[in-house]
Amino acid sequence: MKQNFDIVEKFDLWNEYCEYWIDRSPLLSQKDIQSFKDERAKADVILNGFISTYLLLSAVEMNLFDVLHETPLDLPELSERLNVPETNAYRLVYMLEKMQLVTIKEKIEVTDFAKKFFIPASNSFEPYLWPRIGFTRLFLKKYGPIFSEMVKTNVQFDEIHWPPKNEIESRNFEPIMTAEVPYLASFLSQHLLSNSQKDVTMLDVGGGDGTMASILVKKHLDLYIDILNLPSACSIIEETLSRWNTMSKITVFPANFLQDKFPQGYDKILFSRVLVDWEDAVVCMLLKKAFNALKPKGEIYILERINKPDGISRSWLTFMAMGVEAHVFARSFDEWKKLLETEGFSNISKITDGSFEGYGIIKAIKC
Incomplete structure (x- = not known):
């Protein structure tokens, strides 16, 4: 019928x-x-x-x-x-x-x-969903009537660009990513350092607006972090560091990680929700840069969804991606392990319980 x-x-x-x-x-x-x-x-x-x-x-x-x-x-x-x-x-x-x-x-x-x-004015307010509500409202008001055309064609959601090309686009993009950070930083901090380590240096590659790094150095007094991110995001990061009062422990390193060399000599390197956006060839190139930037026996941490593309965040991002030129390459632990071994990493382990949006940590060592 x-x-x-x-x-x-x-x-x-x-x-x-x-x-x-x-x-x-x-x-x-x-x-x-x-x-x-x-x-x-x-x-x-x-x-x-x-x-x-x-x-x-x-x-x-x-x-x-x-x-x-x-x-x-x-x-x-x-x-x-x-x-x-x-x-x-x-x-x-x-x-x-x-x-x-x-x-x-x-x-x-x-x-x-x-x-x-x-209710942002509430004492119990958690801003996890709030940025998504704002962007969903903009999206539906502007593109709701032509959503099927977005699916069929290349109509783009003007308010979000990935990767951001300038400071305005970075300011639009970062709140979406930052909404998950407090939960992920709490998870990551449990596995990051042992009590015996002193003055540990870490490179946070593509470190967002600096919220992740700020939370981690507040939790770990012996941790010092360099954030490598696009120049367009650096002023946003500096505002975050000022707000968190973490400028003495965090340094901003403006660079395009696809094109520029990584600074050298780190105990640890972190990729948090970064590598999932890139195909294997690009991931291997970034892992090689990370390997060269680590000290002997240095550690790499990859924080991603481990082959569990579920949860409201995943669903929302998939919906919004109809109007954003972005790709997601979900990988299982075995697939991540193979890529890390290809670039010389060993002692590869998985730390995950899937308790928050299916996220897990993969840890490996430069031997």
Whole structure:
């Protein structure tokens, strides 16, 4: 049956399917009905995901969460504050309640869950999803009507460029990457140093805005880091170091890691969410540079998803990549091991539990 969505308002499609179910109903068994219920639940989740996206973005645009965070309000008060009809205000908060973002009693209140992820003024706010909400809003408002054309053609999302070519593009790009850093830095710091090491030097290749390095040197007093990143990102890094007060322990090294040599003589080298963007030939070239930059018995750390492309971050990035010229080369531990061995590394081990977005650490030694 051909579905003509131009005539949905005539209910032709609806009527045809109603007739289908009426004709079939006497033949349905309990097993059929249970299977339908299970499958319908999955379909509901898919449809409600689409609806929830627009509800969430609308609530953010209307400052609903911020208004209710200031003080719980009853429905007439909320309607007045948002300047919307009371009926629509009720429908909005009713659906937000189903998403566990508000509660409706005598007053309408935001939940602890909403405070944590959607209200920057909250003491419990964690900015993990916030940059993605902002970029998703821009993306949908500008490109939602032509998303299928983005899939079919090379239409690009102008607000994000990868790799960034100038400071403006770096400032747009870095918040997306930084959102995961506190969680990844906490994971990495557990495996980075032993207590016997003193004045350890590390090169952080493609080190983002400097947040990862700042967290690590705060946690490890004997660690000193050089950040190698594009010149366009250096002013952003310096702002981060100033904010974290880590300028005495971190040095910015402006360079293009694809073209320029690495500085030499490090105890450790870190690639955090960098190598996954490049094909094997480029990865081998970067690993060779890293090998030459390490001291004898120096260690390399690769922090990537280890062949587990799941999680909200992965899904979001895959969605946004429709409008960004970027590629992802997911590799298993065995594939990473082969590349490292090709460039002379040994004692290769995997440190991962997949507890955060499937990320793991691969560690190897220059012997």
